[in-house]
Amino acid sequence: MKNLPSLGAGIRLSAWAVAAACAFGAAAVHAQQAEPVRHLVRDGDTLYDLAQAYLEDPGQWQALARENGNPNPLRLKPGSVIVVPDALLRKKPGGARVVHVSGGVRYTTRSGSTGALERDMRLIDGDRLSTDAGGFATLEMADGSVVRVAGDSELRLERLKYNLTKKRADTSLVLDKGRVESRVSPQRPTRSRFQVDTPLMAAGVRGTEFGVSMREGSAATSDVLEGEVELRVARSGATARVAAGLGGAVATDAPTATLTPLLAAPDLSGVQALQQRPIIDLAFPALAGAVSYRAFIWPAHTAEQVASNLVTATSRVRFAGLEDGDYVVRINGVDAQGIEGRPVTWPIRLKARPEPPVTIAPPDGGVVEQTEAVLRWTAAEGAIGYRLQVSRDQAFTAPLVDEGMLSADSQAVRGLASGNYFWRVGTVIQGKDGKPDAGPYSDPRRFMVRLPVGGKLGMSQQGDEVVLSWDGEEGQNYLVQVARDIGFAGIAAERRTAERKWALESLPAGEYFVRIQATDGDGYVRDFTRPQRFRVTRTVRSGDGSLRSGDGQEIQLP
Numbered sequence: 001m002k003n004l005p006s007l008g009a010g011i012r013l014s015a016w017a018v019a020a021a022c023a024f025g026a027a028a029v030h031a032q033q034a035e036p037v038r039h040l041v042r043d044g045d046t047l048y049d050l051a052q053a054y055l056e057d058p059g060q061w062q063a064l065a066r067e068n069g070n071p072n073p074l075r076l077k078p079g080s081v082i083v084v085p086d087a088l089l090r091k092k093p094g095g096a097r098v099v100h101v102s103g104g105v106r107y108t109t110r111s112g113s114t115g116a117l118e119r120d121m122r123l124i125d126g127d128r129l130s131t132d133a134g135g136f137a138t139l140e141m142a143d144g145s146v147v148r149v150a151g152d153s154e155l156r157l158e159r160l161k162y163n164l165t166k167k168r169a170d171t172s173l174v175l176d177k178g179r180v181e182s183r184v185s186p187q188r189p190t191r192s193r194f195q196v197d198t199p200l201m202a203a204g205v206r207g208t209e210f211g212v213s214m215r216e217g218s219a220a221t222s223d224v225l226e227g228e229v230e231l232r233v234a235r236s237g238a239t240a241r242v243a244a245g246l247g248g249a250v251a252t253d254a255p256t257a258t259l260t261p262l263l264a265a266p267d268l269s270g271v272q273a274l275q276q277r278p279i280i281d282l283a284f285p286a287l288a289g290a291v292s293y294r295a296f297i298w299p300a301h302t303a304e305q306v307a308s309n310l311v312t313a314t315s316r317v318r319f320a321g322l323e324d325g326d327y328v329v330r331i332n333g334v335d336a337q338g339i340e341g342r343p344v345t346w347p348i349r350l351k352a353r354p355e356p357p358v359t360i361a362p363p364d365g366g367v368v369e370q371t372e373a374v375l376r377w378t379a380a381e382g383a384i385g386y387r388l389q390v391s392r393d394q395a396f397t398a399p400l401v402d403e404g405m406l407s408a409d410s411q412a413v414r415g416l417a418s419g420n421y422f423w424r425v426g427t428v429i430q431g432k433d434g435k436p437d438a439g440p441y442s443d444p445r446r447f448m449v450r451l452p453v454g455g456k457l458g459m460s461q462q463g464d465e466v467v468l469s470w471d472g473e474e475g476q477n478y479l480v481q482v483a484r485d486i487g488f489a490g491i492a493a494e495r496r497t498a499e500r501k502w503a504l505e506s507l508p509a510g511e512y513f514v515r516i517q518a519t520d521g522d523g524y525v526r527d528f529t530r531p532q533r534f535r536v537t538r539t540v541r542s543g544d545g546s547l548r549s550g551d552g553q554e555i556q557l558p
Contacts, residue, residue, distance in 0.1 A: 036083045036084055036085045036086055037054060037083070037084040037086075037089065038081050038082075038083055038084075039054070039081065039082045039083075039084060040079070040080075040081060041076045041077060041078050041079060041080045041081070041082060042078055043078045045076050045078075045082075046061075046073055046074050046076065047061035047064050047065055047071070047073035047074075047076065047082075048061050048073060048074075050064060050082055050084070051063075051064055054084045054088075054089065054092075055084070055088055055089065055091075055092040056092050056093050056094065056161065056162075056163070057092060057093065060088065060092075061073050063088055064082065064084065064088070067083055067084075067085055067088070068082050068083055086109070089124050090122040090124055091122075092124070093142060093161075093162045093163070093164050094124075094141075094142050094160045094161045094162035094169075095122050095123060095124045095125075095142065095160050095162075096122070096123045096124075096139040096140065096141055096142075096147070096157060096160055097120065097121070097122055097123075097139065097140045098117060098118065098119055098120060098121045098122075098123065098137060098138070098139060099119065099120075099138050099139065099140045099146075099304060100119060100136075100137065100138040100304055100305045100306070101117050101118060101119055101135075101136070101137050101138075102134075102135065102136045102305070102306060102307055102308065103131070103132055103134040103135035103136055103151065103308070104116075104131065104132030104134070104135045105117040105129060105130070105131045105132070105135045105136070105137045105149070106129070106130050107121070107123065107127055107128065107129055107130075108127065108128040108130070109126065109127055109128075110125070110126030110127065117129065117137055123139065123157055123160070124157070124160060125157060125158065125159055125160055125161075126156075126157065126158075127156075127157045128154070128155065128156045128157070129149055129153070129154070129155045129156075129157075130153070130154050130155075131149055131150065131151050131152060131153045131154075131178065132151060132152070133151045133152045133310070134151050134308055134309065134310060135151050135152075136148070136149065136150060136151060136296075136306045136308075136309050137149045138304045138305070138306070141160065141162070141169065141171055142160075142162035142169065143162060143167070143169040143171075143185050143192075144185040145169070145171065145182065145183065145184045145185045145194060146182065146183045146304065147173065147180055147181075147182050148180065148181045148182070148304070148306070149178070149179075149180050150178055150179040150180070150181070150294070150296075150309055151178070151309050151310065151311075152177070152178050152311075153175070153177060153178020153179055153180065154175070154176040154177040154178060155173060155174070155175055155176070155178070155180060156173070156174040156176065157173060158172040158173060158174050158197070159171065159172040160172075168192050169185075169192045169193070169194065170192065170193055171193070171194045171195065172193075172195045172197065173195070173196045173197065174196075174197045174198070175196055175197070175198050175212055175213075175214045176198070176199065176214065177214055177215075177216050178213070178214060179211060179212065179213040179214075179294075179340075180196060180211065180212055181209075181210070181211040181212075182194065182196065182205075182209070182210060182211070182212075183209045184205050184206075184207050184208055184209070184210075184227075185207060186206070186207030192206065193206065194206070194207075196212045196222075198212065198214040198220040198234075199214070199220070199234065200214070200219065200220035200233070200234050200235075200250045200251075200252065200254075201220045201222075201231050201232060201233050201234055201248075201250040201257065202231070202232045202234070203222045203229050203230070203231055204229070204230045204232070205227060205228070205229050205230070206227075207227055208224060208225075208226050208227025208228060208229060208244075209224075209225045209226035209227065210222060210223060210224045210225065210226070210227070210229050210242075211223045211225075211340055213338055213339075213340060215338050217252065218251070218252065218338065219249050219250060219251045219252065219337060219338050220249070220250050221247060221248065221249045221250075221337060221338045221339045221340070222242060222247060222248050222339075223246075223247040223262055223339055223340045223341070224242050224243060224244050224245070224246060224247070225244060225245075225342070225343075226244055227244060228241055228242065228243050228244065229241070229242045229248075230242075231248045231250070231257045233250050233254065233255060233256060233257055234250075235253060235254070235255060236255040236256065238255060238256045238257070240256065240257040240259060242257075242259060245261060245262055245342075246259055246260065246261060246262065247259070247260055247261075247262050247335075247337075247339035247340070247341075248260075248339070249337040249338060249339055251337075258337065260335070260337065260339060262339065262340075262341045262342050263287060263289050263290055263332070263333040263334075263335055263339075263341025263342065264287065264288075264333075264341065264342060265331075265332065265333075265341065265342040265343060265344035266284055266285075266287045266290075266293065266315070266331050266332070266333055266344055267284060267285050267287075267344075268282070268284050268329075268331065268344055268346040270284065270285070271283070271284055271346055271348075273346070273347055273348060273349060274349050274351065275348055275349065275350045275351070275352065276351055276352055276440035276441075277352050277440075278320065278321075278322075278352045278353075278355070279318055279319070279320045280297070280317075280318060280319040280320075280322065280327075280329075280348060280350060281316070281317075281318050282295075282316065282317045282318070282329065282331075282346075282348075283315065283316045283317075284315050284316075284317075284331070285315060286314075286315040287315065287333040287341075289333065289335050289336075289341075290315075290333030290334060290335065290341065291313070291334060291335065291336050292311055292312065292313050292333075292334045293311065293312050293313075293314075293315060293317065293331055293332065293333055293334065294309070294310075294311050294331070294332055294334060294340060295309065295310055295311075295312065295317040295319075295329060295330065295331045296308070296309045296329070296330045296331075297309070297319050297322070297327050297328070297329045297330075297348070298327065298328055298330075299325060299326070299327055299328075300325075300326040300327060300328055300347065303328070307319075307322060307327070308321070308322070311334075317329070317331060322350055323350075324350050324351055324352060324353050325349075325350060326347065326348070326349050326350075327347070327348045327349075327350060328345050328346070328347055328348070329345065329346050329348050330343045330344070330345045330346075331343065331344060331346075332344070351439075351440060352439070352440060353439055354380065354382065354383070354427040354428075354429045354437065354439035355380075355427065355439060355440075356380075356424075356425060356426050356427055356439060356440060356441060356442035357377040357378045357379070357380045357383075357386065357409070357425055357427055357442065358377060358378040358442075359375075359376075359377050359423075359424075359425060359442055359445050360376040360377055360378060361374065361375070361376045362375070362445075362447040363445075363447075364445045364446060364447075365446055365447070365448070366447045366448070367447070367448045367449075367450050368416070368447055368448070368449045368450070369449075369450055369451065369452060370449075370451070371414060371415055371416050371417075371449070371451065372412055372413065372414045372415075372416065373412070373413050373416055373421070373447060373449065374410060374411070374412045374413075375388065375390070375410060375411050375412075375413060375423055375425075376409065376410040377409055377410070377425050377442075378409065379409045380427040380429075382429050382430075383427045383428060383429060384428055384429060384430055384436065385405040385406055385407055385428040385436070386403075386405075386406045386407075386408075386409065386425055386426065386427060386428060387403060387404050387405065387406070387425065387426045387428060387438060387441075388401060388402075388403040388406055388411055388423070388424075388425050388426075389401060389402050389403075389423065389424055389425075389441065390413055390421055390422070390423045391421070391422050391423075392419065392420070392421060392422070393422065394422050394444050394446075396422065396424070396444070400413075400421075401413055401423075405428060405436070416449045417449065417451070417473060418448075418449050418450050418451050418473050418476075418520050418521075419448070419449060419520065419521070419522050420446060420447075420448055420522060420524075421446070421447055421448070421449060422444045422445065422446050423444070423445055423447070424441040424442045424443065424444050424445065425441065425442050426438060426439050426440055426441040426442065427439045448524070450520070450524070450526060451473060452471075453470065453471065453472045453473075453476070453478075453516060453518040453526065453529060454470045454471065454472070454515075454516040454518075454529035454532070455471060455529075456470065456471045457469070457470050457514065457532045457534075458470070459534040461536065461537065464505055464506060464538070465503055465504070465505050466503070466504045466505075466507055466534075466536055467501060467502070467503045467504075468480070468482075468501065468502045468504070468514060468534070469500060469501040469502075470500055470501075470516055471500065472500045472518060473520075473521075474521075475520065475521030476498075476518045476519065476520055476521065477496065477497070477498050477518070477519045478496070478497055478498070478499075478500070478516055478517065478518055478519075479494070479495075479496050479516070479517040479519075480494065480495050480496075480497065480502050480514065480515075480516050481493070481494045481514070481515055481516075481517075481528075482494070482504070482507075482512050482513070482514050483512065483513050483531075484510070484511070484512060484513070485513070486513050486531050486533075488513070488515065488531070492507070492512065493507070507536045508536070508538075509536050509537050509538040510535070510536060511533065511534075511535050512533070512534055512535070512536060513531040513532065513533055513534075514531065514532055514534060515528040515529050515530070515531045515532070516528065516529045517529070
């Protein structure tokens with residue numbers, strides 16, 4: 001599957017922009033309990049000037065007046081204090097609105113107040129965000145630009161200004177750790193700007209889609225998917241332009257940035273689109289040049305609402321704690337410098353509920369020594385029935401049993417021949433629409449049917465010929481051994497045969513033991529049967545005319 005179409009330049013939509021065209025609705029303003037700004041009045045200050053300076057709107061002078069006892073707006077007393085409440089600051093033009101939060105994300109205001117970040121909060125200059133390893137936040141700027149803060153990141157919103165009259169944005173973010181990804185709206189006015197600073201470099205743009213990563217004590221990187229980014233090295237002031245498809249890295253104390261092509265997107269063509277376990281498990285081929293991978297997952301058609309994100313050192317990604325539904329996963333490789341490569345997106349459908357019951361008997365790999373196998377499983381809460389399949393092959397291409405609605409938590413399967421079988425069971429509940437809702441099957445469990453061999457041993461003798469016969473099944477081969485002692489220390493006779501009888505000649509008279517080892521049609525080699533005893537006799541006529549057996553005992557005729 002190709003990458004989802006992209007919104008950035010107006011022709012293609014990026015994978016992130018699937019839901020960008022949807023209106024976000026009116027933002028609820030949250031007061032984050034910050035300390036107000038306290039302005040020490042200087043000679044010449046007016047409420048009009050202070051409203052413009054702090055609230056970017058001189059018309060807010062009346063609100064300032066009300067908060068400060070209605071002083072004369074044009075004759076403020078030098079040395080007095082004008083309080084600018086946090087609530088007014090968060091209503092001014094600019095700032096950032098929280099449009100999505102998942103996992104653990106906390107904010108800290110410029111005055112040190114902290115709390116859990118919530119959707120629809122407004123953030124302003126000086127606020128900080130900190131995400132847990134699986135946390136994620138999406139921010140919308142006044143000009144429509146979108147900033148996504150990945151897990152294990154620390155971001156300061158240094159400057160979030162926007163001039164309503166001139167449609168001019170001035171955004172400056174400081175990334176101390178982790179990663180942010182930005183889709184910046186094209187900013188035509190020459191004075192508009194969008195910049196992400198790190199301790200090692202600054203990345204500035206005027207409309208593009210790019211990411212910035214900061215590895216503590218290691219390197220700062222930027223990767224560009226759309227447009228162009230200008231990097232400025234903090235140590236030397238040297239600049240470099242990074243075009244789409246390239247990445248730039250600045251190591252600690254490096255005087256210049258190193259540019260390199262982005263890694264190719266990983267190959268997810270072999271990933272199972274249907275996931276039937278609560279933990280989504282996606283394995284894919286390792287990507288050449290990648291030392292780790294970053295992965296995101298979000299509900300289909302809501303690209304900004306990332307449900308989970310992670311970084312892994314192996315080409316296997318797992319997500320837990322998600323409800324059943326349709327999702328999109330995005331994965332990219334990360335090279336040795338920390339530059340993140342091109343992403344690939346892939347649709348995933350999670351259908352893991354109702355979860356299958358736990359199988360009880362036969363145990364996996366267990367042996368059944370009769371033609372009937374009783375399959376048992378745990379009773380599932382809320383179940384209105386169960387579905388059951390039994391097959392000779394693990395793929396269940398031609399099930400011998402295919403029951404769609406069993407009421408009990410066990411089922412007897414009869415008429416089985418020796419061989420390997422696989423079985424699985426699923427739960428059926430009543431869905432929200434009142435119709436049966438069938439969950440996925442359990443993992444296949446194998447059991448073996450091994451009907452007894454040699455349980456009915458026959459022996460007949462005619463003259464010098466002794467015929468042994470036994471019971472078995474079609475397709476079996478047999479190793480038959482005859483010995484004088486029950487421990488089979490010395491083998492008197494041995495034969496391999498596909499028949500279920502053996503004619504022996506010239507066995508001396510006496511007591512013998514026989515045991516049989518069967519090899520089933522599927523190649524399974526059984527243990528030897530329990531030794532069974534039989535006797536061979538020989539008759540001879542003595543010199544006195546009487547009949548005697550081979551061991552000298554006289555045979556009395558009727």
